[in-house]
Amino acid sequence: MNTLFVIAGVGVLALVAEIINFKRWLTIIVMLGLAGALAFLPLYTDNGKSDPIFNAMLLFDGPAVVFTWLIVLITLLWLWMSAGYLKEGTHQADKTSLVIFVVLGAVIMASFNNMAMLFLGLEILSLSLYALAGSKKDSLGSIEAAFKYFLMGSFATGFLIFGIALVYGASHSFDLGHIFQYAVNNPDTLPGYFYAGVLLMMVGLVFKISAVPFHFWAPDVYEGAPTAITSLMATVVKIAAIAAFWRIFGFIFGLTAPLWTPVMYGIVVLTLVIPNITAIYQQKAKRMLAYSSIAHVGYILLGFVAAVQRGFVNPLFIIFYLAAYSVSSLAAFSVLMKVEENGGSFAGLYYRNKWMAVTMLVALLSMAGIPPMAGFAAKYFVFMVALAAGQLPLVLLAVVTSVISVYYYFRIIISMFDKDAPVEPVVISWPAAIFHFVMLILIIVLGLFPSISPLSKIMGI
Amino acid sequence: MSEAFLTVFLILFPMFMFLLMVGMPHKNPKWLALAGTVVEFAVSIYMWVNFDPAADRQFAVRIPWANSIGITFNVGIDGISFPLVLLTTTLIPLIILSSSDKNFNRPSLFYGLVLLMQSALIGVFTSFDVILFYIFWELALIPIYLICLIWGNEKEGKVTIKFFIYTLAGSLLMLVGILYVYMSSDGGLAPAGFSLTTFYELGKHLDPRTQGFVFWMMFVAFAIKMPVFPFHTWQPETYTKAPTQGTMLLSAIMLKMGIYGVIRWLIPVLPAGVAEWGNTALILSVIGIVYASCIALVQTNLKTLVAYSSIAHVGLISAGVFTQSVIGIQGAMIQMFSHGLIVFGLFYLIDIIQHKTGSAEFKDLGGIRNVAPKFTTAFVVIMLGSVALPLTSGFVGEFLLINSLVQYQVWIGAVAALTIILGAVYMLVAFQKSMSGEAQPHIAAFTDLSMGEKVVLYPVVILIVIIGVYPGPLMAVSEPAVTALVNSLSELTSSIRP
Numbered sequence: 001m002n003t004l005f006v007i008a009g010v011g012v013l014a015l016v017a018e019i020i021n022f023k024r025w026l027t028i029i030v031m032l033g034l035a036g037a038l039a040f041l042p043l044y045t046d047n048g049k050s051d052p053i054f055n056a057m058l059l060f061d062g063p064a065v066v067f068t069w070l071i072v073l074i075t076l077l078w079l080w081m082s083a084g085y086l087k088e089g090t091h092q093a094d095k096t097s098l099v100i101f102v103v104l105g106a107v108i109m110a111s112f113n114n115m116a117m118l119f120l121g122l123e124i125l126s127l128s129l130y131a132l133a134g135s136k137k138d139s140l141g142s143i144e145a146a147f148k149y150f151l152m153g154s155f156a157t158g159f160l161i162f163g164i165a166l167v168y169g170a171s172h173s174f175d176l177g178h179i180f181q182y183a184v185n186n187p188d189t190l191p192g193y194f195y196a197g198v199l200l201m202m203v204g205l206v207f208k209i210s211a212v213p214f215h216f217w218a219p220d221v222y223e224g225a226p227t228a229i230t231s232l233m234a235t236v237v238k239i240a241a242i243a244a245f246w247r248i249f250g251f252i253f254g255l256t257a258p259l260w261t262p263v264m265y266g267i268v269v270l271t272l273v274i275p276n277i278t279a280i281y282q283q284k285a286k287r288m289l290a291y292s293s294i295a296h297v298g299y300i301l302l303g304f305v306a307a308v309q310r311g312f313v314n315p316l317f318i319i320f321y322l323a324a325y326s327v328s329s330l331a332a333f334s335v336l337m338k339v340e341e342n343g344g345s346f347a348g349l350y351y352r353n354k355w356m357a358v359t360m361l362v363a364l365l366s367m368a369g370i371p372p373m374a375g376f377a378a379k380y381f382v383f384m385v386a387l388a389a390g391q392l393p394l395v396l397l398a399v400v401t402s403v404i405s406v407y408y409y410f411r412i413i414i415s416m417f418d419k420d421a422p423v424e425p426v427v428i429s430w431p432a433a434i435f436h437f438v439m440l441i442l443i444i445v446l447g448l449f450p451s452i453s454p455l456s457k458i459m460g461i
Numbered sequence: 462m463s464e465a466f467l468t469v470f471l472i473l474f475p476m477f478m479f480l481l482m483v484g485m486p487h488k489n490p491k492w493l494a495l496a497g498t499v500v501e502f503a504v505s506i507y508m509w510v511n512f513d514p515a516a517d518r519q520f521a522v523r524i525p526w527a528n529s530i531g532i533t534f535n536v537g538i539d540g541i542s543f544p545l546v547l548l549t550t551t552l553i554p555l556i557i558l559s560s561s562d563k564n565f566n567r568p569s570l571f572y573g574l575v576l577l578m579q580s581a582l583i584g585v586f587t588s589f590d591v592i593l594f595y596i597f598w599e600l601a602l603i604p605i606y607l608i609c610l611i612w613g614n615e616k617e618g619k620v621t622i623k624f625f626i627y628t629l630a631g632s633l634l635m636l637v638g639i640l641y642v643y644m645s646s647d648g649g650l651a652p653a654g655f656s657l658t659t660f661y662e663l664g665k666h667l668d669p670r671t672q673g674f675v676f677w678m679m680f681v682a683f684a685i686k687m688p689v690f691p692f693h694t695w696q697p698e699t700y701t702k703a704p705t706q707g708t709m710l711l712s713a714i715m716l717k718m719g720i721y722g723v724i725r726w727l728i729p730v731l732p733a734g735v736a737e738w739g740n741t742a743l744i745l746s747v748i749g750i751v752y753a754s755c756i757a758l759v760q761t762n763l764k765t766l767v768a769y770s771s772i773a774h775v776g777l778i779s780a781g782v783f784t785q786s787v788i789g790i791q792g793a794m795i796q797m798f799s800h801g802l803i804v805f806g807l808f809y810l811i812d813i814i815q816h817k818t819g820s821a822e823f824k825d826l827g828g829i830r831n832v833a834p835k836f837t838t839a840f841v842v843i844m845l846g847s848v849a850l851p852l853t854s855g856f857v858g859e860f861l862l863i864n865s866l867v868q869y870q871v872w873i874g875a876v877a878a879l880t881i882i883l884g885a886v887y888m889l890v891a892f893q894k895s896m897s898g899e900a901q902p903h904i905a906a907f908t909d910l911s912m913g914e915k916v917v918l919y920p921v922v923i924l925i926v927i928i929g930v931y932p933g934p935l936m937a938v939s940e941p942a943v944t945a946l947v948n949s950l951s952e953l954t955s956s957i958r959p
Contacts (some may be wrong), residue, residue: 350611370603370629371596377527380592383637387644392637399633406626414618417611419566451527 003068004058006037007104014097023092027083030096034072034079034103041065052113056175059113063315067110067243070319074235074326075103078228080435081334085228095135101128102232106240110247115164115174118244122160122208125240126153129233133225145224152207152217160204166197176252183255195259201248202260208241211301212270215294222290227340230286231333234293235326242300242322250304250313257308264305268394271298276401279408285336285346288408289329292367295405296325302398303382306389317381324366324374324446331363331439338428346412348421356426357416359436364409366443369402374446381450467508468520468536468587471501471546475580482573491557494572498554498579505550514540515941518589523656526593531654535590540942544794544935545586545721548801549714553579555920556709559809561913562816565612571706574604578710585718589657591639591726598718599632605710612704620695620702627695631682638678642730645671657725664730665953669737676734679727680742686719687775689742690749700768705812708764712771713805717797720775723782724790729946732953735785743783743869747877749776754883758890763811763821766891767804770847773880774800780877781862787947789865794939795932796858799846799925803855806843806921810836813914814895817907823891828900833909837896839918844892846925848885854928857936 010033017026042050042060052059060068079086079099086095105125112118130153134146168174170191171182183190207214222230253260271294279291300321307313335356339346350357366373379402386395415421428436478497487493508520521537538546557575565571581604584597602625609621642663643655667675685692700708728735753772760766778796781789813836814829815821830837846853849860859881867874900907910918928935 365603371599376596376599380636380640383640384644387637387640390644392641395637396634399630399637402633403626403630406629407622410618410622410625414610414622417607417618419611449527 002040003037003060004104004107006033006040007100007107010034010037011097011100011104014093014100016093017096018093026092026096027079027086030100031076031079034076034100038069038072041068052177056177057114057117058108058111059176060111063246063319064111064243066315066319067239068107070323070326071103071106071110071236071239071243074239074323074330075099077327077330077435077439078232078236080431081231081330081337082228083431085226085337091135095132098128098132098135099232101125102132102236106236106243109240110243112244112247113176115168115176115179118248119157119161119164121240122157122244125237126157126208129153129229129237132229132232133221135229136226139224141224142226143224145221148217148224149221156204156207156214158204159200159207163197163200163202163204166193166200168197170194170197176247180252180255183253187255190256195256198253198256198260199263202263205241205245205248206267209238209245209297209301210294211267211297212274212294213267215271215275218294219287219290222293223284223287227286227333227337230290231330231337234289234329234333238293238297239322239326242297242318246304246313246315246318250308250315254308254312261305261308264301264308265394268298268301268305269397271295271301272394272398272401276404276408280404282408285339285412288412289332289336292405292409293329295401296321296367298401299379299382299398302391302394303385306386306391306394309389309391317378317385320381320446320450321378324378324443327439327442327446328363328366328373328375331359331436331443332367334432334435334439335360335363338426338432342426343424345421346415347418348423349416349426351419351421351423353426353428355433355436356428359440360416361413362440362443364413366447368406368409372444372447374443374450377447377450464511465520465522467504468538469522469534471504471550472536472580472584472587474501475576475583479573479577479580482569482576486569490569490572491561494576495554495557497576498550498557501579502550502554505547508538509543509547509938512538512543512938514938521589532592533590533654533656535593535656536584536587537589538587540939541724541794541946542586542721543938544798545717546583547938548717548798549579549582549586551924552709552713552801552805555805555917556706556713558913559709559805559812559917560706561917562911565704567611571608571612574608575706575710578604578608582714582718586721591655591657591660593655594726595632595636595639598635598722599629601715601718602628602632605707605715608707608710609699609703613702613707614704615702620698624695624699627692628685631685631692634678635682638675638682641671641675641678642667660726661729665732667731667733669733672731672734673737674734676727676731676738679731680723680738683719683722683727684742684745684779686722687716687779688719688772689746689776689779690752690772691745693749693753693772696772697765697768700771701762701764705808705815709805709808712768712808713801716771716775717801720778720782720793720797723779724793724946728782728785729950732950735783739783739785743780743873746776746780746783747866747873749773750780750877750880751883754880754887757887758883760887761823763814763823763826763891763895764808766887767807767811770884770887771800771804773884774804774847777859777862777877777880780873781865784865784869785947785950786865786868787944788861789869790943790947791936791940792858792861792865794943795854795928795936796862798935799854799858799928802921802924802928803843803846806839806918806925807847809914809917809921810840810843813910818903823894825901826895826904827898828896828904829907830896831900832905832907835910835915836907839910839922840892840896842922842925843918844888846929848888849881852926852929854925854932856929857932 050061105121108121130150133149136142171179210218275291275294279288282288366375369375369379518537518539524534526534581597581601588594606625688696750773753769757769778793782793846855849855863878866877
């Protein structure tokens with residue numbers, strides 16, 4: 001699809017910016033390029049049916065289109081937020097093009113129709129990220145993060161490939177349609193190694209979405225990487241990983257669900273409980289946000305696995321959750337970046353820069369799931385889906401962990417309103433201030449009007 | 462149908478004022494906020510004049526909102542919501558006036574948050590869509606939390622976070638309960654949406670065991686808000702640490718959200734659940750009455766004493782509601798209004814004492830009567846209202862409530878009536894220790910009521926007496942609605958019990 005060509009073209013263009021010297025306008029050009037890429041996406045009016053392209057390697061069906069929209073839009077917001085990070089120091093062109101390749105990988109992960117493409121997309125995304133995580137070359141933490149991420153990431157990729165190979169062995173195909181048909185045609189004679197392959201693929205993908213117990217890399221990597229890259233990992237990369245997970249497990253392996261749902265339930269319980277409790281003990285806001293990002297995966301997976309149990313997984317609620325979470329997290333990370341530039345303490349932030357504190361307040365309330373913010377509507381959908389599948393105990397567990405999460409989110413809020421803190425004002429540039437304001441509005445608007453039915457038409461569901 | 466939008470106006474106007482005040486800081490936010498709330502008060506009085514108690518929902522508006530998930534902006538006013546709307550619109554201007562001699566840091570934000578609070582409270586009392594109700598219910602928590610955190614007198618925010626987590630835990634359980642009613646009813650999204658009538662229908666058709674289960678999920682949320690024993694542990698600390706205006710908002714208006722929730726969203730929805738567990742809830746409430754009264758007896762600080770007395774009074778209201786009788790619920794309606802006035806008055810009196818003497822501990826007080834006769838008179842009237850002396854508003858409500866409890870079961874009524882005796886004891890002891898006796902030197906400088914204080918206290922005193930002498934108009938507002946509610950309940954209960 002032309003979208004991919006455009007994104008790849010923008011990436012290459014960013015690479016050569018260093019040579020033909022238009023770095024000054026690079027971020028703007030890249031943003032325009034990405035927005036242009038959206039124009040090439042098919043717009044469905046009533047159903048999301050579409051034909052596979054590139055010898056059935058990719059399939060831009062309804063969900064893929066919506067996931068792509070989300071990925072690109074969040075990236076645009078991210079580029080706006082991180083213009084400062086990209087410009088700072090040397091290698092502006094390299095960093096920008098790596099980010100674009102992350103997006104390229106992410107879009108492939110949302111639209112693959114062939115296991116080989118899944119692998120390719122995942123690797124394009126991961127390799128770019130390894131380099132980005134280490135992009136602050138004078139910081140030991142950043143290098144440590146890159147190294148850890150690389151080691152653990154390649155390990156997980158190994159699992160994924162092994163899983164793909166086993167599934168191929170059983171079904172004689174990489175093509176998702178064929179694998180699906182194979183599972184439909186031989187429901188009782190599936191060989192044991194097919195199941196082993198499914199579980200290994202699950203491990204590989206769950207690692208990428210950093211669910212417990214495959215999350216150990218995440219806090220260290222999130223903390224060490226430059227904050228802008230951390231926010232990229234928490235938003236765009238997470239959306240891509242969940243999109244891929246949905247494509248494989250919500251769709252292709254849906255029929256073999258009885259095999260892997262018990263494992264998923266275990267993962268959900270762990271992912272709800274452990275990060276939420278660990279986050280309480282964090283002393284750094286960045287690390288706390290890392291754990292919170294893991295915890296949110298728990299809610300998404302809770303809805304996901306409950307929906308699998310009822311049959312088809314409508315990705316709408318996942319997309320809404322990801323959108324709400326990404327917007328809230330971008331707002332929080334943006335404030336965090338500005339705070340880091342100004343001494344790194346949240347204490348008394350309200351008295352130092354009112355609007356920054358209000359943005360952070362709304363972002364945190366949204367992540368904690370308090371109405372009328374976006375995060376509430378997102379959790380509302382998840383609870384709804386899970387209750388429809390009769391998962392009352394898990395929903396109650398999710399309620400308990402939500403309440404726990406309030407405790408650590410509110411530690412930042414309490415600190416921001418600390419009256420005895422130093423009061424040197426924090427001054428931020430006006431684009432950053434406008435960005436904060438836009439995020440604030442987005443969080444509230446998404447929360448007040450969580451109407452997702454137009455999307456459901458696009459997806460033909 | 463232009464009048465229909467008055468409810469919407471009542472909800473959205475304070476929110477608009479909040480945005481205005483926070484977005485464009487004003488030179489004199491106190492008076493701007495006061496002007497806004499006076500407009501609200503005037504509108505609510507106009508609505509009272511045009512209100513027809515016998516009719517069902519009025520000033521009702523139903524606007525599709527988030528259609529895909531079935532939420533409508535479905536608001537209106539009936540006999541059960543109207544007294545509480547009136548209470549809110551009456552008390553909020555008084556609460557703002559009561560801060561007239563205070564100079565808060567960041568007044569725009571403070572008064573803005575009070576207005577946001579008003580918007581959320583009226584939203585809670587007028588929502589006829591359960592998810593909308595829930596959204597307003599939670600929305601009310603944010604401003605009060607920030608008020609307590611920013612202007613309260615504590616360092617670490619530990620008490621306020623306890624308060625927040627406590628109430629949020631209850632609310633989330635309620636949300637799960639609400640969604641559970643939908644999910645187990647037809648195994649999917651409710652096509653008819655979340656309106657009150659749909660919700661009543663769905664609730665009734667649940668099997669009794671599920672109803673009992675959902676009952677607890679929702680009751681806990683309301684019980685924490687009120688608070689009913691044993692869910693009250695957040696309350697005394699929060700009342701003491703919050704700024705006075707925050708305490709007034711919490712005790713005078715916000716706890717009524719819990720009682721209103723029980724009347725509107727619990728009892729009619731889950732008849733079998735209430736039939737099974739209502740008695741337990743009632744007994745918990747009665748235990749709370751005695752327990753809180755006894756603790757109030759040994760308090761040495763006026764503010765904590767009133768905090769505990771508030772638990773006792775609310776326990777009585779909650780017990781009356783769970784009798785599910787007309788007089789019980791009518792008593793609750795009138796007592797909610799009266800308790801709001803009285804507790805507001807008491808906290809304001811304490812604030813004045815604290816402001817002028819620097820302490821609310823009994824050991825630092827005494828002898829105020831000798832130097833401040835007008836202040837003492839106001840104190841006496843409000844206190845007598847609190848101990849339910851005949852001819853005060855407190856008497857009307859408590860009489861009906863205890864009457865309903867005696868009819869429900871004599872010994873429960875007898876235990877609950879202890880509240881009047883114990884209440885009289887601790888309030889009179891409090892009066893004696895703080896007001897009579899020899900004036901200590903620093904008390905001698907106690908100045909009597911200023912003009913600003915009179916403007917706040919005299920309306921409260923007058924209202925307490927008027928409602929006590931002539932409660933008819935206020936009772937007439939809610940009577941038909943309460944009777945209809947109880948009738949529909951008894952039909953249901955008789956159909957459940959063969």
